[in-house]
Amino acid sequence: MKKHKDLIAVLKSNEMRITPARRLLLQFILDNSSKQLSLKDVHDFMEENMPGVDRSSIYRNLEAFKKLDIIQELMLPKLGKRFQYVFDRKVHHFFICKACGKLNKGNKALFEKVESALKDVHGFSKANLSVVFYGYCSSCGKKTAQKEATRSAHGALSEAQQSMR
Amino acid sequence: MKKHKDLIAVLKSNEMRITPARRLLLQFILDNSSKQLSLKDVHDFMEENMPGVDRSSIYRNLEAFKKLDIIQELMLPKLGKRFQYVFDRKVHHFFICKACGKLNKGNKALFEKVESALKDVHGFSKANLSVVFYGYCSSCGKKTAQKEATRSAHGALSEAQQSMR
DNA sequence: ACTGCTGTTGCATCATGGTGCAATAAGTGT
DNA sequence: ACACTTATTGCACCATGATGCAACAGCAGT
Structure with a gap:
């Protein structure tokens, strides 16, 4: 520091x-x-x-x-x-919920995967880089999934909006 | 479509x-x-x-x-x-240059790696997800690298700012 | 075609992001 | 300590993001 x-x-x-x-x-x-x-x-x-x-x-x-x-x-x-x-680390990960806008740093499993993917690509391991994910957080994802069920019944956009588990 | x-x-x-x-x-x-x-x-x-x-x-x-x-x-x-x-794809990747603000869709190699990382994590493969990378594009990265050389001579922040190749 | 319910619009208004310019003050040399 | 150069500040002002509310207009039922 x-x-x-x-x-x-x-x-x-x-x-x-x-x-x-x-x-x-x-x-x-x-x-x-x-x-x-x-x-x-x-x-x-x-x-x-x-x-x-x-x-x-x-x-x-x-x-x-x-x-x-x-x-x-x-x-x-x-x-x-x-x-x-x-600060000292050069790669930052953020997860932002599209529904509630909450900033999150969770989903460690994903971030670790991405981090290693970044390392595998030449030149990125030391890059000062930020990665931002937009998706649905677990609580908003549930609500959305319900709403989605209703929408599917009408036959529209049935493939959209999946919760992040 | x-x-x-x-x-x-x-x-x-x-x-x-x-x-x-x-x-x-x-x-x-x-x-x-x-x-x-x-x-x-x-x-x-x-x-x-x-x-x-x-x-x-x-x-x-x-x-x-x-x-x-x-x-x-x-x-x-x-x-x-x-x-x-x-449109039809559910995962979007964007690369934004921190210096010039330009939006880019390049760096295919990285994106493919990340995409497969996303797939590996349960629940993400079908998620409507956007990933945004912040870094330096090749032209800004070069300029920055030069500026960086000067700064290193003064002994400060020598490890920061690497170009994306 | 008419009517009522309620989603939608336009207007007014506020919050925040961003910039030009003249006055001010940090740093350098004496 | 003083003076000079010029980066920095404060102010005025504009652009864009966001919201409350009363008037308006889709549209479903008759």
Whole structure:
């Protein structure tokens, strides 16, 4: 796990200036490295600890950090943009339910399979890569399956929408 | 490939009413089944062929079609929401470049590996599933690799950002 | 063809993503 | 400590995503 001062060094080596807001922002990101943060999450924190920093400044700093691969960006259905610290592992898996929009990290069995598939393909093993699955989570899948049964009775789209077990 | 009237039947079987706007919207989606359409793309078309239909109506109809798996939604970095007709295959793969935001369907070797990995995991083979990879496309990867060389000289983040070959 | 029920639309409005520009302040050299 | 250069900020503003609500229009039954 990289430390605050390592990240400061990264900024410096890219001709970026170290402003108070950036220091605090980096710390917040490090302290929440396992979470997917929205712009609002970050802005609320900043407003509390360093009032007056503009939404757009935070936004642009996050964009800058993204370019340096300090954080990565995800676009999530229903949730919109999310930022997350990129820690030591280079491949990230996410599972997003199409119905409820919930972000999930489960389905370990699948992810392990995919991970090894990624390794098998030349050049990918060290790539900084994110994989996002869209499907139906177990609870939404059940509901959908029921609805689906009704639909099949009408003879339409009978092959669609299967739950993930 | 499903036809317009099949889709009308799907709407009916879900207690949805067939309005003129919906007919035209479905036709437009079918005619552009291979494209990723933005709300604006669709709205521009509607404005030309059936002026007066509100942005929000189109938006809500697309949401409704999504629920019926007639189309699927993608959230693309830099581009935002995109809608696409869901044709016969049930698993979709997309590769999105983190740098330029370009949507790609290449990297067939990887996709085939992943596809078989999906099949190996029980319950996934028939799931209506989308997989999105975020990484660097070949042209952006090259640029990044160069930039990376400079950064390494400063001793920071030397392991990050690898091109996809 | 008329009528009533209720799904759908258009409008108003808010939340969030994104950008141009002039004022400000971080970093460098003296 | 001071001054200069230019990255960065705050502000104003626009684009797009999303929703509540009253008016409207499919469509099923008569």
